[in-house]
Every structure is written in C-alpha cells, then in structure tokens.
Amino acid sequence: MFKAQDSLITLQKNINYTFKNLDLLFQAFTHRSFVHEYTREKLRNYERLEFLGDSVLGSYVALKLYSIFDEEKEGVLSKIKSSLVNETKLASIGKGLELQSMILLGKGELALGPTDSVISDVFEAVIGAISLDASNDVAFKTLDYIIGEFEKKNEITFFDANNASVFDPKTTLQEETMRRFKVLPEYLSSKNGEEFLVSVSVCGVKLHELTNISKKRAMKELAKYCLENNLLEQIKN
Template sequence: MLNEQEIINFQQVIGYKFKNIDLLIQALTHSSFVNEQKINKKPDYERLEFLGDAILEMVSSEYLFKKYPDKKEGEMSKIRASLVCEPALAFCAEHIELKKYIQLGKGEELTGGRNKESIIADVMEAVIGALFLDGGLQESKRFIDTYVLTNADSMAMFNDSKSLLQEFVQAGGLGQIKYEICGESGPEHDKIFDVRVWIGDKNMGEGTGKTKKAAEQKAAYQALLVLKNK
C-alpha cells in the first residue's frame, strides 16, 4: 500500500502536486489490489486509463501533425503506434520508476505483475487521465511532452527495432547480428531476461524484458541509437 511519503515522492518526480490526491492514488491502483480490500474499497485505474488513452492519442497526433507537415495519414499513424504502444510506454515509464508506485494485489504481485509492460503502460495512461482531471489539458500535455514525446524520433524506432536494425546493418555491410542471453533473474513464473546484441565482434546494446523477444527488442533499440548517432 502506498504511504504518504511515496505519494509525495511521486509528485516530486513528475513535477506536479495534485489538488485531489485521490485521483493520483486511483491512477496507481490495479484492480487486483481493490479486489483484496474488505472495507473502504477505492476505485482502480481503469476508467482513468480510458481517459488518458484518448488524451495521449490526441496530444501525440497533434505533435506528429505539426512535426511532419509532408507525411501522409498512414505514415503518421504508423509512427504514432510506435510511440504509444505498450513496450514504448513501459520503457518511458522507467524514467519515473513508475512500477514501484503501483498498488497491486498479493496474487498479481506474486505472478510478476509489477514487471508486466501491459500494466505499466496502462498506469502511464491512467496518470495522464488523472493529470487531465486535476490540472487540465496543459498538465497532461506537459507530462506527455516530457516523458513520452521527448525523444519521439528515437522512440519511433522502438516498436520495430529488431527489423530496423537488421535493415540498417545489412545496408551498411556492418557484419552479422547476434543476440546473446547474458542473464536471467526471478522465479520461473516471473523471469527477467538480460540480452546483449553483437554486431560482428562489437557489443552494441543491452536490454531486459519479461520475454527474450522483449529484451532483444530493447537491445536492438539501444544499438540503433548508437549507430544512428555515429
């Protein structure tokens, strides 16, 4: 259960003090936590997630519309999908350590819910919804601009980073790509995989994830950032 200091800390991290603190608590509360409460049940984040999802789509659409005046609708839709997909939102959430503030039920906690990208992404959207209700569109937009759209050009590569890396490496004749599992942690039902990506004999990136594929995707993304900044 969140304590008062954790609530204060999270507000400091995101740079906003809620007038209605119940909105923030709701945004950070999973249905499994609510279901385990016998009395004084509070609502979970799902309604706020619904609202936040719509706001995120609107703000990201406006951003892309202004940023890419020559791109067609289909191209912008594809970029937006990469920016707001579950893995990308969960990746962005790492900057504010969001997962440590989520209220989960004991069962969900034991089965690895705190590391599930789907839950983390949902809570990101719920926080956006809570910010909208408490501080208006300006505050929710500030959060999105700061934590989702800051590196939009780079994040547009995130959803398809493995295939993009393959294309980039082949076009440049940079050598063979090899993904190596360099570590595993957690119980059998809640594994976290550490993956390293090699291009030729060079270690070009590392990633972690709940699945090998997710970890490889993150490692490939890191490698793309390095290669494109050379």
C-alpha cells in the first residue's frame, strides 16, 4: 500500500492538484472487478465518478472549442468535440499520467492489464473526483494544466481540427440538410467534354453548379461552396 500511496502523491504533482479527500481519488482507481474479488465492505468502484467526469470533460471541451474556434458553427464544434472526447484520446492522456499502473483490478483483469477503455474511464473518474473535491471551475483549471503538459510532452496541439474527416464538406452539408429539411442534397452530373458539369439541389432548389475533371471533387467543391456561402438559408421548409 505504501507504493500505491507514493503513486497517488506523484499523480497529484503531475496534475497540479492536491485532494482534500483522498478517498475520492482512491475510488477513481477502483475497478468493479477489484471490489468484487477483494472486499467484503461496500467499497465503491469508479463508475459513478466516471459518469460525473464524463460530463465535466464534455463541458470543458465545449468551452475550449467555443473560444478557440471562434468562427465555426455549432455543427462543426460538435464534430470536433466527438473527435477529441473519445476512448483513444482520453486513454493516451491517461497513459501520459501513468494511470494504467495505479488501477486496482481483480485477478483476471490484472493478468490482462487495463484496456484503453478502462484507462479512459479512470481518467474521467479522476476529473469527476476533482469536481467533487473542489468545483467544476477547479476541474477546468486542472484540465488546462494536464492538457498543457500533454501538449508539451507530445509536441502537439490538442484542440486541433486539422482532421480531414471533421471537415469533410459533403458529409457536413448532408448532415445540415438532414437536420434542417430531413432530405439529402441531390447531385446531378453530365459529361461536358473532358469534364463533368455537376450541380447540387436541396428540396428542388438548385444551389450551385461547377465543372471539374473529377466528379467526386466537383461534389466536394459544391458542398464546400454551399456551406461557405450559407446557400441553405434561401431554402424554405
């Protein structure tokens, strides 16, 4: 147990936050399988803290994206958010803090080692524990610190949307038309010499057309043009 205590002290240094109630931090590392195998008392596993931390993290990321991506619409912010708040990303932050070595697991789980899913859950549980131990605002400041250190160590920008899938204009246009009008955009193309003449319509209204040697690229360009020029605004539903 001395080793576990050392780890918890190191962790608190690494996240720049000292717990008033260490039981909360301990709970954040307690997997269901450990409670079941090793304890007769009603020791609590981390799942309730994870529930809390998940939503604290969600609102932290929402606030960051709101201020960093000042010109982006709600739909784009939502997409970036789900590309950042997911198991893989959270597990990689968790591993940077060496959470995997502190998780209390049952025998079977211990032999296999914690999965990314468990590490990500524990990271959320730690954030939930901070919000209970102090407040949401303190949890936000701690997240600023953790992510700042993560960025330095990995030489990356965490809140970075340079992710093609996030900004695929054809998908974005489709989602917008589904959301607003419950229809898909219709693309019509005809061969025009070596090139394709492609148009896009929504609810029977032709929004724009252009030519390109690639039909696929033409569709992407059209979607981008419609989004950038807010062409959906002219459609009444």
